[in-house]
Amino acid sequence: MKLINCFIAFLFMTYSSSAQFTPNYDDTKVPKFQVPDPLIRFNGKKLSNARKWVKKRRPELLDFFQNEVYGSVPGKLDEVSFKVVEQANNALNGQAKRKQVEVVLTKNEHSLRFTILIYLPKDKLNTSLFLGYNFYGNHTITNDPEVIVTEAWSRNNDDFGITDHTPTEKSRNVLAQRWAIEKILNAGYGLATIYYGEIDPDKNDFSDGLHALFYSDDQHKPKTDEWGSIAAWAFGLSRAMDYLETDIHVDASKVVVFGHSRLGKAALWTGATDERFAGVISNNSGCGGAALSKRKFGETVGRINQSFPHWFCDNFEQYNENEEALLVDQHQLLALIAPRPLYVASAKKDQWADPKGEFLSAYYATPVYALFGKEGITSKEILEVNRPIQNTVAYHIRTGKHDVTDYDWEQYIKWASKFVK
Numbered sequence: 001m002k003l004i005n006c007f008i009a010f011l012f013m014t015y016s017s018s019a020q021f022t023p024n025y026d027d028t029k030v031p032k033f034q035v036p037d038p039l040i041r042f043n044g045k046k047l048s049n050a051r052k053w054v055k056k057r058r059p060e061l062l063d064f065f066q067n068e069v070y071g072s073v074p075g076k077l078d079e080v081s082f083k084v085v086e087q088a089n090n091a092l093n094g095q096a097k098r099k100q101v102e103v104v105l106t107k108n109e110h111s112l113r114f115t116i117l118i119y120l121p122k123d124k125l126n127t128s129l130f131l132g133y134n135f136y137g138n139h140t141i142t143n144d145p146e147v148i149v150t151e152a153w154s155r156n157n158d159d160f161g162i163t164d165h166t167p168t169e170k171s172r173n174v175l176a177q178r179w180a181i182e183k184i185l186n187a188g189y190g191l192a193t194i195y196y197g198e199i200d201p202d203k204n205d206f207s208d209g210l211h212a213l214f215y216s217d218d219q220h221k222p223k224t225d226e227w228g229s230i231a232a233w234a235f236g237l238s239r240a241m242d243y244l245e246t247d248i249h250v251d252a253s254k255v256v257v258f259g260h261s262r263l264g265k266a267a268l269w270t271g272a273t274d275e276r277f278a279g280v281i282s283n284n285s286g287c288g289g290a291a292l293s294k295r296k297f298g299e300t301v302g303r304i305n306q307s308f309p310h311w312f313c314d315n316f317e318q319y320n321e322n323e324e325a326l327l328v329d330q331h332q333l334l335a336l337i338a339p340r341p342l343y344v345a346s347a348k349k350d351q352w353a354d355p356k357g358e359f360l361s362a363y364y365a366t367p368v369y370a371l372f373g374k375e376g377i378t379s380k381e382i383l384e385v386n387r388p389i390q391n392t393v394a395y396h397i398r399t400g401k402h403d404v405t406d407y408d409w410e411q412y413i414k415w416a417s418k419f420v421k
């Protein structure tokens with residue numbers, strides 16, 4: 001009887017909490033809110049120059065995001081090692097060099113491995129590159145038969161033939177349309193990618209993945225101000241950067257970190273926490289990414305914490321249906337990337353991610369770029385579709401849905417050729 005009651009209560013909770021939420025898609029119903037000024041410190045003092053930003057304001061904002069939003073990394077690894085497990089000079093019909101590098105992270109006598117797949121233009125040394133996670137395994141981004149199929153846990157996906165949470169040959173090439181490899185190589189850039197599930201499986205379970213390496217004996221989940229999955233994914237990208245710094249074919253001072261959607265949130269947090277990245281691209285990253293939280297348009301803080309309780313630190317739950325209480329908003333996350341180049345991109349049909357909130361965020365981050373003499377988005381007027389603005393801070397909204405398209409990559413390549421060359 002008790003069990004049945006519990007079950008009914010559970011059903012009720014699940015139903016009532018999701019039923020309560022109706023996303024707002026009407027701009028006239030966006031609440032009035034104060035955009036926290038990136039140039040005014042928490043103690044009320046106004047900043048006037050870049051030096052003060054770097055010394056005083058940036059650290060306190062970073063701390064806030066670390067303690068209240070994404071969570072901090074609890075300690076250091078004991079060891080990071082790299083091994084090139086496969087390489088070829090004639091990949092992709094002779095167009096590229098390919099490397100597959102295994103990275104091993106060790107702590108407390110436990111270890112975790114992940115594999116970076118790298119394509120580089122053939123006859124180039126010191127290549128600039130784009131680094132980004134993929135959603136279902138390195139083998140899904142290309143038909144290249146040599147790319148190793150991941151053994152890590154994956155979400156099931158009927159379209160990609162993934163059942164039992166195990167990717168197979170069936171999913172090779174299924175997401176190739178999201179990675180304009182040929183265009184990237186032709187522009188003289190390299191591409192490096194990692195399956196994000198190898199760092200931390202994307203489920204509300206803290207017993208596996210990177211978090212588990214850092215636990216003290218009786219710990220089962222991170223503390224309330226410690227990292228969720230987004231911060232763990234960001235940490236993984238930084239370890240990939242550790243490898244790239246050792247690769248003579250790569251110019252590690254010219255690596256642009258890229259991510260789509262939840263992985264766009266991770267790319268932004270990576271750029272904020274690791275200043276070795278020369279540039280950052282947020283593709284449709286939405287709530288908890290580029291979009292302003294206080295607009296409560298589309299996905300909200302309460303909703304994202306309910307659907308994905310493992311993405312942020314537990315402290316972030318204080319702001320569920322309580323965005324006004326946040327001392328920051330996401331434009332200040334973008335500002336943490338200054339003065340490095342930053343591209344925010346939206347899609348017209350991706351209202352869940354609040355394109356206007358993503359645009360305004362780039363606009364409100366711009367005063368920080370201006371301190372460094374860099375140009376960002378200076379008009380508050382939302383752009384027309386398919387009419388990018390490409391300054392150090394760049395923005396476009398394209399037609400179409402939540403996705404990564406050739407159009408997006410064409411813009412990123414053009415912008416990178418100007419700002420990260």
Ligand code: GTR
Nearest residue numbers: 260261262263286287299304
């Ligand atoms: C959605 C989520 C978004 C976005 C997206 C994705 O379900 O609400 O915040 O991250 O997933 O990653 O595809």
